Amino acid sequence: MSETQTSEVQIADPRPCIDPNPLSPYVAWAGNRNKDPILSVFKGVFPKTGNVLELASGAGLHINYFAPHFPEIRFQPSDYDADVFETIKAKRAESGNENVADPVRIDLTDEKTWPDPKDGLYDAIFVINIFQVAPLAIIDGISALGAKLLSPAGFVAIYGPFKVKGEYTTPSNEAFDKEILAAGVKEWGLKDARDLEKAANYHGLALKHRFDMPANNFILQFARA
Numbered sequence: 001m002s003e004t005q006t007s008e009v010q011i012a013d014p015r016p017c018i019d020p021n022p023l024s025p026y027v028a029w030a031g032n033r034n035k036d037p038i039l040s041v042f043k044g045v046f047p048k049t050g051n052v053l054e055l056a057s058g059a060g061l062h063i064n065y066f067a068p069h070f071p072e073i074r075f076q077p078s079d080y081d082a083d084v085f086e087t088i089k090a091k092r093a094e095s096g097n098e099n100v101a102d103p104v105r106i107d108l109t110d111e112k113t114w115p116d117p118k119d120g121l122y123d124a125i126f127v128i129n130i131f132q133v134a135p136l137a138i139i140d141g142i143s144a145l146g147a148k149l150l151s152p153a154g155f156v157a158i159y160g161p162f163k164v165k166g167e168y169t170t171p172s173n174e175a176f177d178k179e180i181l182a183a184g185v186k187e188w189g190l191k192d193a194r195d196l197e198k199a200a201n202y203h204g205l206a207l208k209h210r211f212d213m214p215a216n217n218f219i220l221q222f223a224r225a
């Protein structure tokens, strides 16, 4: 069952209406459900020290939840929507996270907004729940940015629900896709992991691991080929 769907948890934890606004109750609800499973994967793959960049941070729920678990990592939040920055900073203050930097504006479709590699490389770059509501072309941005900004042993981790080899992995993911497609927004809908892989390959990255996550989500981990 996709985390984006209702289940037996429904009574205790009702799912708000699907709303991709990063400050919406729906995005907060999804984040609260996926933050612990994602953290447990990151505990196995993040280095002890280094620099980690989050793309499309939204309200900053994840980066501020993860940061205390990696006190020797410097975390850099980002989003293309500068309206979320105050929320990210408020969450940072609430959590007392001294290892979370001020958010920076990164638009994955506009290379001019990307950090300069001369200012530092990243050991990990992660992005959570963007592809259901963003065009597939966003993977070109993520891959090109990764190719530019990853340290030699660094990786990009992409979390979300995906189709695999053209198929839905479960009937519930198919139902979820139908639900979001019904909204009629051109770029919405589940993307296929193999299309992400193709774009990443084009930019010199290769899929290293696919982590199966609860609620039929995945983490796709890409590193330099």
Ligand SMILES: C[S@@+](CC[C@H](N)C(=O)[O-])C[C@H]1O[C@@H](n2cnc3c(N)ncnc32)[C@H](O)[C@@H]1O
Binding pocket: 020, 021, 022, 027, 028, 031, 055, 056, 057, 058, 059, 061, 062, 079, 080, 081, 084, 106, 107, 108, 109, 127, 128, 129, 130, 133, 134, 138
């Ligand atoms: C559904 S929200 C997910 C937010 C957060 N990652 C989470 O899981 O709570 C999608 C996020 O993608 C961001 N976004 C959409 N298009 C983007 C782009 N071209 N470049 C960077 N961020 C983008 C939005 O501003 C929003 O914060």
